[in-house]
Amino acid sequence: MSDRQPGFATLAVHAGAQPDPTTGARATPIYQTTSFVFDDVDHAASLFGLQAFGNIYTRIGNPTCAVVEERVAALEGGTAALAVASGHAAQVLALHALMTPGDELIASNKLYGGSINQFNHSFKSFGWNVKWADATDPSSFERAVTDKTKAIFIESLANPGGIVTDIAAIAAVARKAGVPLIVDNTLATPYLCQPIQHGADIVVHSLTKFMGGHGNSIGGIIVDGGSFDWRASDKYPMLSAPRPEYQGMILAETFGNFAFAIAVRVLGLRDLGPALSPFNAFMILTGMETLPLRMEKHCANAKRVAEWLKARPDVSWVSYAGLPDDPSHALAQKYLPRGAGAVFTFGLKGGYEAGIKLVSNVKLFSHLANVGDTRSLIIHPASTTHRQLTDAQKTAAGAGPDTVRLSIGIEDIEDLLADLDQALSA
Amino acid sequence: MNHDTYDDAYIRDILESVRSIAVVGASNNNVRPSYFVQKYLISKGYEVWPINPGLAGKDILGRPVHASLTELGRPVDMVDIFRAGEHAVPIVEEAIRIGAKVIWMQLSVRNDEAAALAEAAGLRVVMNRCPKIEYGRLCGEISWIGVNSRTISSKKPARSGGFQHLGLRRPPGVV
Numbered sequence: 001m002s003d004r005q006p007g008f009a010t011l012a013v014h015a016g017a018q019p020d021p022t023t024g025a026r027a028t029p030i031y032q033t034t035s036f037v038f039d040d041v042d043h044a045a046s047l048f049g050l051q052a053f054g055n056i057y058t059r060i061g062n063p064t065c066a067v068v069e070e071r072v073a074a075l076e077g078g079t080a081a082l083a084v085a086s087g088h089a090a091q092v093l094a095l096h097a098l099m100t101p102g103d104e105l106i107a108s109n110k111l112y113g114g115s116i117n118q119f120n121h122s123f124k125s126f127g128w129n130v131k132w133a134d135a136t137d138p139s140s141f142e143r144a145v146t147d148k149t150k151a152i153f154i155e156s157l158a159n160p161g162g163i164v165t166d167i168a169a170i171a172a173v174a175r176k177a178g179v180p181l182i183v184d185n186t187l188a189t190p191y192l193c194q195p196i197q198h199g200a201d202i203v204v205h206s207l208t209k210f211m212g213g214h215g216n217s218i219g220g221i222i223v224d225g226g227s228f229d230w231r232a233s234d235k236y237p238m239l240s241a242p243r244p245e246y247q248g249m250i251l252a253e254t255f256g257n258f259a260f261a262i263a264v265r266v267l268g269l270r271d272l273g274p275a276l277s278p279f280n281a282f283m284i285l286t287g288m289e290t291l292p293l294r295m296e297k298h299c300a301n302a303k304r305v306a307e308w309l310k311a312r313p314d315v316s317w318v319s320y321a322g323l324p325d326d327p328s329h330a331l332a333q334k335y336l337p338r339g340a341g342a343v344f345t346f347g348l349k350g351g352y353e354a355g356i357k358l359v360s361n362v363k364l365f366s367h368l369a370n371v372g373d374t375r376s377l378i379i380h381p382a383s384t385t386h387r388q389l390t391d392a393q394k395t396a397a398g399a400g401p402d403t404v405r406l407s408i409g410i411e412d413i414e415d416l417l418a419d420l421d422q423a424l425s426a
Numbered sequence: 427m428n429h430d431t432y433d434d435a436y437i438r439d440i441l442e443s444v445r446s447i448a449v450v451g452a453s454n455n456n457v458r459p460s461y462f463v464q465k466y467l468i469s470k471g472y473e474v475w476p477i478n479p480g481l482a483g484k485d486i487l488g489r490p491v492h493a494s495l496t497e498l499g500r501p502v503d504m505v506d507i508f509r510a511g512e513h514a515v516p517i518v519e520e521a522i523r524i525g526a527k528v529i530w531m532q533l534s535v536r537n538d539e540a541a542a543l544a545e546a547a548g549l550r551v552v553m554n555r556c557p558k559i560e561y562g563r564l565c566g567e568i569s570w571i572g573v574n575s576r577t578i579s580s581k582k583p584a585r586s587g588g589f590q591h592l593g594l595r596r597p598p599g600v601v
Contacts, residue, residue, distance in 0.1 A: 006578055010578070016569055018569075019583070026580075061570065066570050253459065262571070265572070
């Protein structure tokens with residue numbers, strides 16, 4: 001007995017997207033509608049009661065968004081997914097299903113700065129308390145576990161430092177603590193790393209970055225790994241207890257190994273509201289079809305740029321896990337064998353002023369605050385995203401005065417190197 | 427056979443070949459899977475026979491409830507078990523006696539001894555699965571709620587009436 005399993009590139013093009021049953025449209029249509037007509041009162045009751053499959057209202061689900069959901073679930077090896085308005089929305093909804101006021105979340109201290117802000121400040125007003133652990137030391141996660149811990153949150157490939165996290169070691173800590181491991185896989189994408197295979201229970205993404213890949217649409221997603229036993233304890237009543245919102249239905253009983261994806265939809269998205277627009281879903285889907293091709297080129301270009309920078313006299317250091325002497329190189333070989341991604345930082349001997357000069361002089365790289373675009377991007381964090389911090393705080397955040405972050409695109413490598421060369425030499 | 431995983435073709439063949447399904451442990455509480463799985467199967471054209479000794483003589487979804495498979499007094503193609511695994515053996519023995527061809531145990535229900543008994547008598551067995559989820563997965567409906575159906579296809583999905591209803595090949599003889 002063995003169903004033939006399609007390969008990654010086939011799934012990237014096809015998963016979730018059959019021809020439209022009415023028109024035969026082969027590309028996924030943009031179902032730009034708020035609502036869906038019921039057959040009759042009984043059909044409506046079944047849909048509202050989660051007893052029939054189908055669409056009601058685009059805040060809860062939409063056929064274009066559903067194709068994104070199934071495709072990412074398939075690419076990550078998960079059981080189901082929920083697409084939402086942004087990566088930040090994905091993080092809020094994933095944790096909303098797990099946390100109540102007074103609960104604790106253990107998070108890696110090397111997260112994307114926007115996530116650090118969200119966890120430190122916005123989550124505080126929900127009564128969700130974050131305990132930070134050292135991304136490079138799995139035992140620091142174990143020491144942070146208390147009886148209030150509800151989840152552990154890490155990035156597979158940290159932004160911007162390019163640090164690779166030991167997913168399997170931290171998954172073991174989560175299993176022992178009886179809590180799910182959530183992995184933000186935005187910078188790696190499932191093409192480079194599938195965290196569920198290494199023990200993650202939930203994967204989140206900003207689809208805005210490499211998944212959509214063209215810098216045109218904001219989106220996020222939560223993928224259910226299907227591996228966590230929500231009924232093993234009473235810690236997760238949204239999944240294991242009868243829900244008053246649905247007349248006493250128990251989601252983990254009714255939906256089995258995709259109950260988490262249903263919970264974040266029907267308890268989280270339904271009530272908090274950050275729905276993905278069908279148009280953005282269409283743009284992201286179109287981008288995802290070429291994910292394997294783009295990631296190959298992104299990684300190959302990034303490695304060349306990192307090597308080239310490393311050999312320059314005006315560059316003091318390069319932090320890219322694809323370089324053999326990088327501290328993350330061994331973990332990169334385990335978790336990212338196809339390439340170490342395309343976002344990394346490097347330091348300029350000329351410090352702050354040299355950073356300003358570089359971002360001012362580039363003509364092909366775009367000076368902006370995003371990553372994971374087809375275009376190559378550059379930012380000098382000390383003068384932009386991190387400018388309100390002291391020098392000591394900047395350095396601790398991996399954004400010292402000399403630090404420049406690159407997100408390498410899919411242009412011709414010779415043109416990227418020529419642009420950096422003219423900007424550094426100007 | 428291995429009951430940890432099933433081929434799609436195995437599940438599809440079962441769902442496309444059975445017409446009548448007895449649901450042991452059927453509920454009339456409309457938030458229980460043991461209620462709305464019956465409703466879903468009826469909507470897909472199956473002939474459903476609820477079995478529950480506590481509700482015998484009443485109706486669920488317009489179908490008469492019987493106390494046991496033996497009391498039902500007629501053969502069915504498939505027996506869907508909504509009881510804890512430890513109760514499965516006597517239910518399978520009854521199912522074999524009334525000529526059932528398939529034993530299906532719901533999500534979280536598994537009893538390997540009962541499965542072996544059924545297979546020795548020539549029945550096909552599915553355990554720890556839900557026929558509603560499997561039907562929805564194979565016809566494509568479950569994709570509307572973001573579930574990984576683990577199927578890809580360039581063919582036209584089969585519509586089955588109304589706005590949002592897809593189907594498998596209809597069971598023979600069922601309108």
